[in-house]
Amino acid sequence: MGMTDTLARPNRPVYLDNQATTRCDPRVVEAMLPWFTEQYGNPHSVEHAMGRTAEAAVETARGDVASLLGADIREIVFTSGATESNNLAIKGAARFAARYGGNGSPGDRKRIVTVATEHKCVLESVGDLKDEGFEPVFLPVGADGLLDPEVLRDALSVPTLLVSVMAVNNEIGVVQDIAGLAAIAKAAGALFHTDLAQAVGKIPVDVTGWKVDLASVSGHKIYGPKGVGVLFVRRRPRARVLPLFSGGGQERGYRSGTLPAPLIVGLGEACRLAGAEMADETARIAGLRDRLFDRLRGHIPGIAINGSTTHRVAGNLNLTFPAATALAMLERMPDLCVSTGSACSSAEVEPSYVLRALGLSADAAGRTLRIGIGRFTSPADIDYAASALAAAHSGHNAADNLAGA
Numbered sequence: 001m002g003m004t005d006t007l008a009r010p011n012r013p014v015y016l017d018n019q020a021t022t023r024c025d026p027r028v029v030e031a032m033l034p035w036f037t038e039q040y041g042n043p044h045s046v047e048h049a050m051g052r053t054a055e056a057a058v059e060t061a062r063g064d065v066a067s068l069l070g071a072d073i074r075e076i077v078f079t080s081g082a083t084e085s086n087n088l089a090i091k092g093a094a095r096f097a098a099r100y101g102g103n104g105s106p107g108d109r110k111r112i113v114t115v116a117t118e119h120k121c122v123l124e125s126v127g128d129l130k131d132e133g134f135e136p137v138f139l140p141v142g143a144d145g146l147l148d149p150e151v152l153r154d155a156l157s158v159p160t161l162l163v164s165v166m167a168v169n170n171e172i173g174v175v176q177d178i179a180g181l182a183a184i185a186k187a188a189g190a191l192f193h194t195d196l197a198q199a200v201g202k203i204p205v206d207v208t209g210w211k212v213d214l215a216s217v218s219g220h221k222i223y224g225p226k227g228v229g230v231l232f233v234r235r236r237p238r239a240r241v242l243p244l245f246s247g248g249g250q251e252r253g254y255r256s257g258t259l260p261a262p263l264i265v266g267l268g269e270a271c272r273l274a275g276a277e278m279a280d281e282t283a284r285i286a287g288l289r290d291r292l293f294d295r296l297r298g299h300i301p302g303i304a305i306n307g308s309t310t311h312r313v314a315g316n317l318n319l320t321f322p323a324a325t326a327l328a329m330l331e332r333m334p335d336l337c338v339s340t341g342s343a344c345s346s347a348e349v350e351p352s353y354v355l356r357a358l359g360l361s362a363d364a365a366g367r368t369l370r371i372g373i374g375r376f377t378s379p380a381d382i383d384y385a386a387s388a389l390a391a392a393h394s395g396h397n398a399a400d401n402l403a404g405a
Helices: 026-037 049-069 082-100 120-132 149-155 178-187 261-299 326-332 353-357 379-393
Strands: 076-079 111-115 135-139 160-164 191-195 214-218 229-233 316-320 368-372
Touching (some): 026 261, 049 076, 049 229, 049 261, 076 082, 082 120, 082 160, 082 214, 082 229, 111 149, 120 135, 135 149, 178 191, 261 379
Parallel strands (some): 111 135
Antiparallel strands (some): 076 229
């Protein structure tokens, strides 16, 4: 059977956008359900049994998150997701230093260093602080998407308050050497923050061993629910941040508001499952990724992977096609869920800033698709995707060419 011959759809639609979000694992849903209905107490209402029961469930989940991250349970602060966590880490650390002094040098460290390929919420958080008297610095990456340690070292020749580098890029899937970069930052007297949203559950994480000060996590990237996340705040030596908003002082004053016990229980279960299954899952996903790319490479000469092929998470393929535009291909394969880049960017279609930072032209960036393989991807999904992508690239309507019997 050729790549554009009839192939029955394994399901409708075929979902390969797991960097944007993941399906909530049915086991996670099952764990959450009682906390919506039967055990609906407020975890802060410790005066009565239902509140204490909810509080105990929250603390169990906090322990499961801490275990996966390599953190102390007291270092886990629940938030609404990685966007809030990133804002709290970056703006909170900067504002604490501005108000109280930080790193032993009150008020004289204004530089905040990040990377040009970071998630939009990190770039915007760092950029916003310029209006508060800080100096944003955006470092370039190499053609492989990785930050050169010497580039960071040079940037830190100026006294720096905070460095923020994401562990795994959300578009191209490359894995930065967080332990090595954090060591450079610490030697220069800077705090170090990392966005772990795309790393947790995909690669082993050890925030204590890596010696990072602040780290962000999002539940819906690891087969948990949307609307919940974590900020890791190191205790010893203590990293300090000011809260983003005022309230009842929950989460040790870092993040006020009633904790969503059902979502937190779900996040805890997602972390527990990730810790138990990550090694086997990674091997299976890597096999599916290789299967897909091998088939595409055999039928689309000139197709190219963006970003390092060795320092990369198993489930990501960011592919530039030699001829057809990404938007044209998407129109030809409505039953295949892939994307042109970050799901968190504006609705406007424009060349990916991540790909431009790697040196791709606007034209090449416009011929690029991100494919995210995950826990619920089947071999049949991969075979369908290979056929659909080949048909769409050749100018055929994949929905017609690949219609099931």
